[in-house]
Amino acid sequence: MASGSKKVIIAALIGNSLISVTKFIAASVTGSSAMLSEGIHSLVDTGNQILLLLGLKKAKKPADDNFPFGHGKEVYFWSFVVAIMIFAVGAGISIYEGIHSLMDPHEIENPMINYIVLGLAMIFEGFAWYFAWKEFKGSKGERGYYEAVRKEKDPTTFVVLFEDSAAMFGLIVAFAGVWLSQLTGLLIFDGIASIIIGVILGATAAWLAHETKGLLIGESADREIVEGINDLAAGKNVIDVVKEVLTLHMGPQYILVTMSVDFKSGMDSDSVEMETAFLSKAIKDKYPRVKRVFIEAEASDLEGK
Known part of the structure; x- marks a missing residue:
C-alpha cells in the first residue's frame, strides 16, 4: 500500500506543478481572480504532495533509542x-483575493485563455483524481466509502483523493465565475468564485484535519483485528480469561498489541513463557501488520486489589 500511495x-x-504554472500565466494575462485562486490552489497542492512524500520517507527510518x-x-x-497548509494558505489567500476583487473589480481580458486553461486543467486533474480514486477503491475492500475513510490507517491516499476532488470542484467554480462575468458583464462573479474556492478548500482542510487527528493521537486497530486477536487468545486451552486487548497504530503498517490474560492455575513460568511466545507468533502470522505483542499474565483473583 505504501508503494501505491507513493x-x-x-x-x-507532477500534474499539479504543471497546472499551477499554467494557471498563474493565465491569471497574469487575463487578470482573473478566480484563476489566480486556482493557481494558488494548485501550488499549495504541489507543496502538499512534497510534504506527503517527505512523510513517507521519514516513516521508513528504523527504530532507535x-x-x-x-x-x-x-x-x-x-x-x-x-x-493546515490547505486551510491557512490555500483557503486564506483565495478568500482574501476574492474579497479584494469584490472591492476593486477588474475586467477579465482574453477570457478564452481562461477557458482553455481550465479545460486542460480539468482533463489533467481528472486523470490524477481517477488514479487516486482507483488506489483508494482498492484499499477500501468491501467497506463503504465513508467507512473506508474513517477506518483507513494510511491517510496519504485519501488526502490526495480529497485534494483532487476539491481541485475538480474548484475548477468548475472558476469556470462558472469567468463565464458568468463574461455573460452578464458583472465582474463580481469572478470574485465570488474565488471566495467559493476558498470555502471549498477550507471545508476540505477541516475534514482532513479531523480524520488525521485521531491517527496522530493514536487510534486502535480495526475492530475486526481486535476481536480476532481476542479470539486467538481465548481459543488457547491454557488461558482461562482474556482480560483486555489493547492495540495502537504506530504507523499505517505497524500495530502494537498489549494484552492481559489469566493463565490456568498450576502452570510454571517456563510453560507460561512458551505459551506466550506461541500466542505472539500466531497473532503476527494472522495479522502481518502486528509487529510487537506484549502479553501480561494477570490472575483474575487480583482484580480490584
Whole structure:
C-alpha cells in the first residue's frame, strides 16, 4: 500500500506543478481572480504532495533509542500539516483575493485563455483524481466509502483523493465565475468564485484535519483485528480469561498489541513463557501488520486489589 500511495502522490505532484504554472500565466494575462485562486490552489497542492512524500520517507527510518517503535507516525504528522497548509494558505489567500476583487473589480481580458486553461486543467486533474480514486477503491475492500475513510490507517491516499476532488470542484467554480462575468458583464462573479474556492478548500482542510487527528493521537486497530486477536487468545486451552486487548497504530503498517490474560492455575513460568511466545507468533502470522505483542499474565483473583 505504501508503494501505491507513493505513486498516487507522485502522479498528483507532477500534474499539479504543471497546472499551477499554467494557471498563474493565465491569471497574469487575463487578470482573473478566480484563476489566480486556482493557481494558488494548485501550488499549495504541489507543496502538499512534497510534504506527503517527505512523510513517507521519514516513516521508513528504523527504530532507535529515542523512538523504540519506529517513525511510522511521521506519515500522520505530515498529513495533518497538509490539512493546515490547505486551510491557512490555500483557503486564506483565495478568500482574501476574492474579497479584494469584490472591492476593486477588474475586467477579465482574453477570457478564452481562461477557458482553455481550465479545460486542460480539468482533463489533467481528472486523470490524477481517477488514479487516486482507483488506489483508494482498492484499499477500501468491501467497506463503504465513508467507512473506508474513517477506518483507513494510511491517510496519504485519501488526502490526495480529497485534494483532487476539491481541485475538480474548484475548477468548475472558476469556470462558472469567468463565464458568468463574461455573460452578464458583472465582474463580481469572478470574485465570488474565488471566495467559493476558498470555502471549498477550507471545508476540505477541516475534514482532513479531523480524520488525521485521531491517527496522530493514536487510534486502535480495526475492530475486526481486535476481536480476532481476542479470539486467538481465548481459543488457547491454557488461558482461562482474556482480560483486555489493547492495540495502537504506530504507523499505517505497524500495530502494537498489549494484552492481559489469566493463565490456568498450576502452570510454571517456563510453560507460561512458551505459551506466550506461541500466542505472539500466531497473532503476527494472522495479522502481518502486528509487529510487537506484549502479553501480561494477570490472575483474575487480583482484580480490584
